[in-house]
Amino acid sequence: MMESKGETAKILLEDFKVSLVNALRRSVINGVQTLAIEDVTVYKNTSFMYDEVLASRLGLIPIKTPIELKGKGKFSFKLKEMGPKAVHASDLIPSDKDVVPAIPGMLIINLKDGEAIELEAETQWGNGSEHTKFTPAHVFYHFYPKITIPNSKVKGAAKIASLCPVDILDGEKETLSVKKGKLSDCILCKACEDYAGSDVISITSQTDKIVFELESWGQLTPKEILNEAFSTLEDEVKEIAEKV
Ligand code: SF4
Structure with missing residues (x-):
């Protein structure tokens, strides 16, 4: 693993086929089981928000998923609030202290004075092929x-550096360079090359090396997501091999 920080991971894959890397990406999106709210019983809702919209918002809250329970059990949340109040994911009262919203500060609804909601929500296991709410991460490669910067002394270097959306270029004192350790962050957008010309800065890619990046929504850690994605991919390949 090249880098792992909190909910994100960045991996450098060398001499891998793009098709295999893409299969891994698809497995992360569609093949990892997580928990999400599926059934909502609304006892009271005097807010401006329709029951269906409220239920849909609850379904999109990432729920921390203990991987050791994979596929087992249903968990629930209770919510009883009265306005005026900004109701957040942290206001959901869980049936299990380990199955809680991954992003406590996520806003559910802004209740006005006198508005009230009372409901119970139940989780279900699923994966991204069933509904995108189960997808555990944003993933790309x-x-x-x-x-290539043929001459580091460049007129207007600061302007060129300022165009970089990921801030990896240094343009101080009319000298253009890539900041130390930041090369892999380049997203190949070519904004710098389009502005300055390829004779000043040229952007190409090394096709034998792939940067695989993953940002968890919080249900699972990046390592758990990758382990699950590999395992699903392996099962699928085995299944094909057995059927051929
Ligand atoms: S191509 Fe890379 S270095 Fe150039 S502006 Fe885009 S991200 Fe920055």
Whole structure:
């Protein structure tokens, strides 16, 4: 693993087929089981929000998923609030202290004075192929960048550096360079090259190296997500092999 920080992971894959890396990406999106709210019983709702919209918002709250319970059990949340109040995911009262919203500060509804909601929500296991709310992460990959700056002394270097959306270029004192350790962050957008010309800065990619990036929504850790995605991929390949 190249880098792992909190909910994100960045992995450098060398000499991997793009098709295999894409299969892993798809497995992360569609093949990892997580918990999400599925059934909502609304006892009271005098807010401006329809029951269906409220239920849909609850379904999109990422729920921390203990991987050791994979596929087992249903968990529930109770919510009883009265306005004026901004109701957040942290206001959901869980049936299990380990199955809680992954992002406590997520806003559910802004209740006005006198408005009230009372409901019970039940979770279900599922994966991204059933509904995107079960998908555990934002995941993408790109080729490893190659940045060539033939002459480091460049007029307007600061302007060129300021165009970089991921801030990896240094343009101080009319000298253009890539910040130390930041090359793999280049997203190959070519904003710098389009502005300055390829004779000043040239952006290409190394097709034998792939940067695989993953940002968890909080249900599982990046490592758990990758382990589950590999395991699903392996099962699927085995299933095909057995059927052929
Ligand atoms: S290609 Fe885009 S991300 Fe890469 S250095 Fe240039 S401006 Fe920055």
